[in-house]
Amino acid sequence: MGLFGGIEAGGTKFVCAVGTGPDDLRAVESIATTTPDETIERVAAFFRRQPEQPAAIGIGSFGPVDLMRGVITSTPKPGWRNTPLASRIRDLLGVPVAFDTDVNAAALAEHRWGAARGLDTFIYLTVGTGIGGGAMVGGKLLHGLIHPEMGHIRIPHDLARDPYMGTCPFHGDCLEGLAAGPALERRWGVRGSDLPPEHPAWALEAHYLALGLSSLVCTLSPERIILGGGVMQNDWLFPRVARELQAVLNGYVQAPQVLDQIDQYVVPPLLGGRAGVLGCIALGEGAL
Amino acid sequence: MGLFGGIEAGGTKFVCAVGTGPDDLRAVESIATTTPDETIERVAAFFRRQPEQPAAIGIGSFGPVDLMRGVITSTPKPGWRNTPLASRIRDLLGVPVAFDTDVNAAALAEHRWGAARGLDTFIYLTVGTGIGGGAMVGGKLLHGLIHPEMGHIRIPHDLARDPYMGTCPFHGDCLEGLAAGPALERRWGVRGSDLPPEHPAWALEAHYLALGLSSLVCTLSPERIILGGGVMQNDWLFPRVARELQAVLNGYVQAPQVLDQIDQYVVPPLLGGRAGVLGCIALGEGAL
Numbered sequence: 001m002g003l004f005g006g007i008e009a010g011g012t013k014f015v016c017a018v019g020t021g022p023d024d025l026r027a028v029e030s031i032a033t034t035t036p037d038e039t040i041e042r043v044a045a046f047f048r049r050q051p052e053q054p055a056a057i058g059i060g061s062f063g064p065v066d067l068m069r070g071v072i073t074s075t076p077k078p079g080w081r082n083t084p085l086a087s088r089i090r091d092l093l094g095v096p097v098a099f100d101t102d103v104n105a106a107a108l109a110e111h112r113w114g115a116a117r118g119l120d121t122f123i124y125l126t127v128g129t130g131i132g133g134g135a136m137v138g139g140k141l142l143h144g145l146i147h148p149e150m151g152h153i154r155i156p157h158d159l160a161r162d163p164y165m166g167t168c169p170f171h172g173d174c175l176e177g178l179a180a181g182p183a184l185e186r187r188w189g190v191r192g193s194d195l196p197p198e199h200p201a202w203a204l205e206a207h208y209l210a211l212g213l214s215s216l217v218c219t220l221s222p223e224r225i226i227l228g229g230g231v232m233q234n235d236w237l238f239p240r241v242a243r244e245l246q247a248v249l250n251g252y253v254q255a256p257q258v259l260d261q262i263d264q265y266v267v268p269p270l271l272g273g274r275a276g277v278l279g280c281i282a283l284g285e286g287a288l
Numbered sequence: 289m290g291l292f293g294g295i296e297a298g299g300t301k302f303v304c305a306v307g308t309g310p311d312d313l314r315a316v317e318s319i320a321t322t323t324p325d326e327t328i329e330r331v332a333a334f335f336r337r338q339p340e341q342p343a344a345i346g347i348g349s350f351g352p353v354d355l356m357r358g359v360i361t362s363t364p365k366p367g368w369r370n371t372p373l374a375s376r377i378r379d380l381l382g383v384p385v386a387f388d389t390d391v392n393a394a395a396l397a398e399h400r401w402g403a404a405r406g407l408d409t410f411i412y413l414t415v416g417t418g419i420g421g422g423a424m425v426g427g428k429l430l431h432g433l434i435h436p437e438m439g440h441i442r443i444p445h446d447l448a449r450d451p452y453m454g455t456c457p458f459h460g461d462c463l464e465g466l467a468a469g470p471a472l473e474r475r476w477g478v479r480g481s482d483l484p485p486e487h488p489a490w491a492l493e494a495h496y497l498a499l500g501l502s503s504l505v506c507t508l509s510p511e512r513i514i515l516g517g518g519v520m521q522n523d524w525l526f527p528r529v530a531r532e533l534q535a536v537l538n539g540y541v542q543a544p545q546v547l548d549q550i551d552q553y554v555v556p557p558l559l560g561g562r563a564g565v566l567g568c569i570a571l572g573e574g575a576l
Contacts, residue, residue, distance in 0.1 A: 064542060074542045121432035133507070137425040137432070144409035144425070144509030145543050152540055153503035154444050156461075170540040173444075215441035219421070219507045221432030252440055252458040254352060254362050255433050 005047055005054035005095075006280025008102055009061040009085060011077050011129070014039055015277045016046045018054050020285075022113050022271060022278055026050070036083045044092040056096040058283025059086060060105025060276055063132070067143055070099040076169065098287035101148075102126075103134030104141045105279030106228060106269065111136055112282050114270035115226050123222045124269070125150060127209065128229030131176040135220060151176035155211040162187070162204055179208040181231055197236050206237065210244035213266070217245075217253060224257075228269045235268065242266040293335055293342035293383070294568025296390055297349040297373060299365050299417070302327055303565045304334045306342050308573075310401050310559060310566055314338070324371045332380040344384040346571025347374060348393025348564055351420070355431055358387040364457070386575035389436075390414075391422030392429045393567030394516060394557065399424055400570050402558035403514050411510045412557070413438060415497065416517035419464040423508060430508075439464035443499040450475070450492055467496040469519055485524050494525065498532035501554070505533075505541060512545075516557045523556065530554040 003026065008015040013032055019025040027050060031042045047054065064073050070086020086099040100108075107124035110116040116124075116136070125133045133150025135142040142148060157166070157173045164187040166177030177183060184192035188201050195201045213225060227238070242262040249258060257265045269275040291314070296303040301320055307313040315338060319330045335342065352361050358374020374387040388396075395412035398404040404412075404424070413421045421438025423430040430436060445454070445461045452475040454465030465471060472480035476489050483489045501513060515526070530550040537546060545553045557563040 064540075121430075137430060138428050140426050142409075142425060142509070145505075145511045145545060146509055146541060148509050149506045149541065152506045153441075154499050154536070156442050156444055170538045171536075211442050215503050216507060217433075218437045218440045219504060221430070221434055221436050223433045248442070248459075250458045252352075253434060253437065257433060 002055040003052050004281045004284035005057035006105075006277045006284060007043055007057060007059045007089065008105065008276040008280050009059055010102065011062045011075075014043055016043055017277045017281060018047070018050050018052070019281055021281070022274065025274075025278075026052075028277065033077075035079050036085075040085070040088050040092070043089065047093055054095060054284060056098065056284040056287040057089060057093065058098045058100070058105065058280040058285070058287060059089065060100055060102040060280045060283065061085060063101055064146065064149065065099070065101060067099060067101075067147060070097070096287040098283040100141060100283055101132070101134055102276055103132045104147070105134070105283055106275040107134035107136055107226075107279065108141060108282045109271055109275045109279035110226055110269055113278065114275060115267050116224055119223045121220065121222055122224045122226065123150075123216055123220060124226045124228065124275070125213075125216070126229035127180060127227060127231040129181050131180045131212075131229075133216070135222070137220065150212075150216060151180065153212055153215055155208060155215070175208065175212040179205060179212065184231070192231055197234070202234075202237060202240065205231070206240035206244045209241045210248045213241070213245050214248040217249065217258070224264075225266050226269050227266060228273075228275060232268060238266060238268065239263060290343040291340050292569045292572035293345035294393075294565045294572060295331060295345060295347045295377065296393065296564035296568050297347055298390065299350050299363075302331055304331055305565045305569060306335070306338050306340070307569055309569070310562065313562075313566075314340075316565065321365075323367050324373075328373070328376050328380070331377065335381055342383060342572060344386070344572040344575040345377060345381065346386045346388070346393065346568040346573070346575060347377060348388055348390040348568045348571065349373060351389055352434065352437065353387070353389060355387060355389075355435060358385070384575040386571040388429060388571055389420070389422055390564055391420045392435070393422070393571055394563040395422035395424055395514075395567065396429060396570045397559055397563045397567035398514055398557055401566065402563060403555050404512055407511045409508065409510055410512045410514065411438075411504055411508060412514045412516065412563070413501075413504070414517035415468065415515060415519040417469050419468045419500075419517075421504070423510070425508065438500075438504060439468065441500055441503055443496060443503070463496065463500040467493060467500065472519070480519055485522070490522075490525065490528065493519070494528035494532045497529045498536045501529070501533050502536040505537065505546070512552075513554050514557050515554060516561075516563060520556060526554060526556065527551060
């Protein structure tokens with residue numbers, strides 16, 4: 001049935017791979033995100049170099065994107081606004097191309113090979129430079145009008161506890177504005193990775209993430225929540241977010257998964273940092 | 289193909305009907321919600337009185353509910369906790385019974401006959417004694433782990449503008465706690481229906497609803513939002529909520545429906561107060 005290609009298109013790097021799944025990744029390469037022309041040409045060169053060409057390619061892209069047209073739309077990333085990524089890859093490589101958000105791709109991979117196997121409705125949320133969410137509902141990736149932008153949900157912000165006004169250029173103190181990596185860094189004056197586990201930054205971070213997750217739980221009723229991204233590399237953060245989520249929900253959602261098994265409810269991606277590009281390979285397979 | 293029965297099970301009244309759709313409702317009756325035994329017996333009596341018996345019955349219930357078992361679970365409504373509503377109706381009337389939330393039933397009716405015809409992914413939110421949300425995603429009603437409880441999402445609460453702490457016994461100032469009918473009444477000391485359109489209560493109400501809707505938009509990416517319930521009987525509230533939603537989203541969701549056609553994006557139910565019981569009839573049809 002052949003090989004598939006994956007392109008996890010990020011604002012910092014494009015991760016390209018060919019293979020058929022986590023146990024069969026034949027090549028993986030990271031390409032720095034520079035201009036669209038240069039980046040896309042280097043991506044195409046990666047695939048042309050492979051001994052066996054992929055039968056189709058999946059792209060999981062940073063956004064916002066127009067999924068119907070395969071275009072990166074209103075990104076603040078210089079030069080990338082209105083880039084028709086899907087059609088350019090299709091034209092350069094002459095294979096079918098599937099296009100979705102980076103987080104939906106990661107959700108797809110975790111559903112097929114990772115922490116969401118057998119589930120019908122779940123969320124994959126990445127907490128890093130930004131916050132983004134993908135979701136599967138009823139066994140299908142959630143798209144809707146455009147696509148979810150879960151990082152931009154609003155959460156309560158107690159200015160007495162945290163006077164930092166948030167980083168989001170659109171909303172100030174939305175979830176991403178208060179809890180993504182840059183908010184940690186600007187609020188505390190050091191990079192998140194330099195904040196020790198006992199620093200009060202993390203109690204606040206867990207609280208904000210829990211407030212956001214509680215609204216996601218009350219809206220989508222997921223069977224599980226997978227948290228990826230750079231900030232969640234701190235594995236000791238998981239039990240704190242989970243306990244805080246229980247506290248915020250306060251017994252309202254009467255499901256044993258939330259009440260009694262919260263540590264299996266809020267989990268890291270089983271595929272780790274490879275979830276995104278593996279999901280792109282799965283998207284590629286679906287493009288055929 | 290026969291008749292179907294619908295039971296819209298509410299905390300104040302049970303609305304029962306037989307028919308096949310909005311143009312063929314043969315009988316509709318409201319029964320006050322008293323004890324489970326008395327209420328269920330009167331519901332059964334309504335159906336037994338009909339000249340033609342329904343081939344199946346759909347129930348759309350207040351909650352929280354266990355959809356798999358057809359049981360009302362942790363309601364604060366006295367006497368109703370752990371009521372196996374679906375099996376009791378099935379046993380009394382001997383027909384197949386489908387069971388869902390009241391708001392999912394309303395969403396189903398609006399999809400089939402109302403304001404969501406042809407849509408794939410949308411939200412039906414009721415704003416009345418409580419706030420509840422149903423949704424269709426990819427053409428199917430959203431269930432997930434339990435079912436959505438959209439009224440309980442958290443929103444920013446500016447205590448300087450509004451010191452009222454909210455009515456929700458679980459969360460205080462969640463969306464329902466700040467914006468359902470009882471919050472209006474307790475905050476201002478008069479019933480919402482007695483607050484004139486120019487009262488500042490309504491600017492605050494529109495703001496809270498818009499904050500909630502913005503998070504729902506960023507999570508589910510609905511193609512349309514239908515707002516029902518007693519509070520939304522005030523039709524002049526729709527344009528205020530819609531404008532405020534645009535202000536809160538602040539241009540981030542780049543869809544013409546949100547940017548340019550907001551008055552067709554946030555709309556009342558076309559079926560009005562009949563959406564719930566008509567949806568139950570549609571659920572009943574699906575039970576066969």
